[in-house]
Amino acid sequence: MKIWTVANQKGGVGKTTTSVALGGLAAEHGRVLLLDLDPHGSLTSYFRQDPDTLTRSAYTLFSDRQRLSEPQGGGRRFVKSLICATDYPNLEVLPAATGLATLERRSLGPDGLGLVVKRALALLADDYDLVIIDTPPLLGVLMVNALAACDELLIPVQTEFLALKGLERMVNTLNMMAKSSRQGLNYTIVPALFDRRTQASVSTMRTIRYDYPERTWPGKIPVDTKFRDASKAGVPPSLYEPQSRGVEAYRSLYKWLRQREVTHSTQAAGSVTAAKAPASRGVL
Numbered sequence: 001m002k003i004w005t006v007a008n009q010k011g012g013v014g015k016t017t018t019s020v021a022l023g024g025l026a027a028e029h030g031r032v033l034l035l036d037l038d039p040h041g042s043l044t045s046y047f048r049q050d051p052d053t054l055t056r057s058a059y060t061l062f063s064d065r066q067r068l069s070e071p072q073g074g075g076r077r078f079v080k081s082l083i084c085a086t087d088y089p090n091l092e093v094l095p096a097a098t099g100l101a102t103l104e105r106r107s108l109g110p111d112g113l114g115l116v117v118k119r120a121l122a123l124l125a126d127d128y129d130l131v132i133i134d135t136p137p138l139l140g141v142l143m144v145n146a147l148a149a150c151d152e153l154l155i156p157v158q159t160e161f162l163a164l165k166g167l168e169r170m171v172n173t174l175n176m177m178a179k180s181s182r183q184g185l186n187y188t189i190v191p192a193l194f195d196r197r198t199q200a201s202v203s204t205m206r207t208i209r210y211d212y213p214e215r216t217w218p219g220k221i222p223v224d225t226k227f228r229d230a231s232k233a234g235v236p237p238s239l240y241e242p243q244s245r246g247v248e249a250y251r252s253l254y255k256w257l258r259q260r261e262v263t264h265s266t267q268a269a270g271s272v273t274a275a276k277a278p279a280s281r282g283v284l
Contacts, residue, residue: 002261003121003131005150009173010166011137014156014192016042017227017237019134021250022154024236027090030129033083036096037117037146038136044095047086048234056082057097065116068123076123088236092128104140117145139173147177152257153187159194159204159220167208190253192221217256221249 004022006015019034020043026032036043037058041051051057060082061068067078084093103113121131133146147153153174157167167189178184189212195201209216224246230237237247 001121001125001128001131002152003133003150004152004154004257005133005135005146006154006156007135007143007146007170008155008157008166009137009139009143009170010158010163013137013158013163013166014221015137016046016134017231018154018156018190018192018221018250019043019132020046020231021227021237021247022254023091023130023132024088024238025247025251025254026130026132027088027236028238031090031092031127033092033094033124033128033131035094035117035121035131035133037100037142038096038134039098039101039142040136041096041098043134044093046231046234047084047093047095049084049093049095051096051098054095054097057095057099058082059097059099059103061094061120062103062113062116063099065113065119068116068119079120079123080127088239091236100136100142103142104138113141114144115148118149121149147185151186152261153185154190154257155187156190156192156221157208159191159201159208161200161204164204164207167212171212187215188257189216190221191216191219193223194220195223217253219249219252219256221253222246 006019008015016038023032023034034043035058039051041049044051044054061079064078068075070078082094084095086093117133124131133150135143135146155167155170157163174185174187189208191205191208194205205220222245224244226241226244227237227246230240233240237244237250241247
């Protein structure tokens with residue numbers, strides 16, 4: 001099971017659209033869980049759940065976190081009980097509730113809330129092929145959980161000048177976290193809401209690629225009104241309008257991410273094999 005987190009400290013950059021679009025595409029190939037950690041519950045609302053009225057949600061993970069340690073599979077059953085089915089094959093949602101907003105006032109210590117999501121998802125390792133986490137535009141307990149749990153971080157960035165400062169803050173945050181933990185996090189910058197008709201969008205795209213050449217996905221997600229239509233219908237974009245230019249862009253991103261995972265896994269396996277191989281003896 002792989003875990004991708006979609007995050008940015010700036011709002012309105014397409015995090016939920018990215019989460020749902022990639023989730024819909026991934027569900028064509030395996031079992032997918034979408035986890036909503038944003039108190040606003042945009043992803044939850046996308047699939048016609050009401051974050052204001054839910055009694056079992058991602059908030060329950062935190063409020064009843066002691067249940068994660070229940071023996072004989074009790075912890076796994078607890079997490080599974082919070083998950084909602086959707087109308088679409090291989091795609092399930094662990095919804096958000098507005099109560100998540102209250103967690104920022106609580107502890108992040110060793111016995112606090114920092115690793116709740118990581119612990120919960122570890123119990124589901126045999127149930128899904130991919131988990132995608134949608135996050136709030138705020139560095140706090142929820143984003144910390146999402147970053148601690150993930151294998152890959154995706155940072156959607158709107159191609160406009162103001163978004164560059166948000167990206168800079170996000171990258172600085174990641175660098176500070178890497179120094180404190182002595183372990184870096186794989187992340188990919190995803191240029192989004194690109195409008196080739198505007199000089200501002202084109203210029204911002206160039207700046208992103210120039211400033212972060214090794215971290216930026218080679219493609220871009222265009223502005224596409226089909227995303228809005230799919231959201232209104234509550235249907236993943238790849239099922240609503242599979243041939244739209246926006247879906248084609250996300251399909252390209254999904255394939256790129258999966259191919260990179262395969263490449264990294266192959267390289268890692270090669271390194272292990274090389275390390276275990278006996279030293280060859282020279283011939284005199």
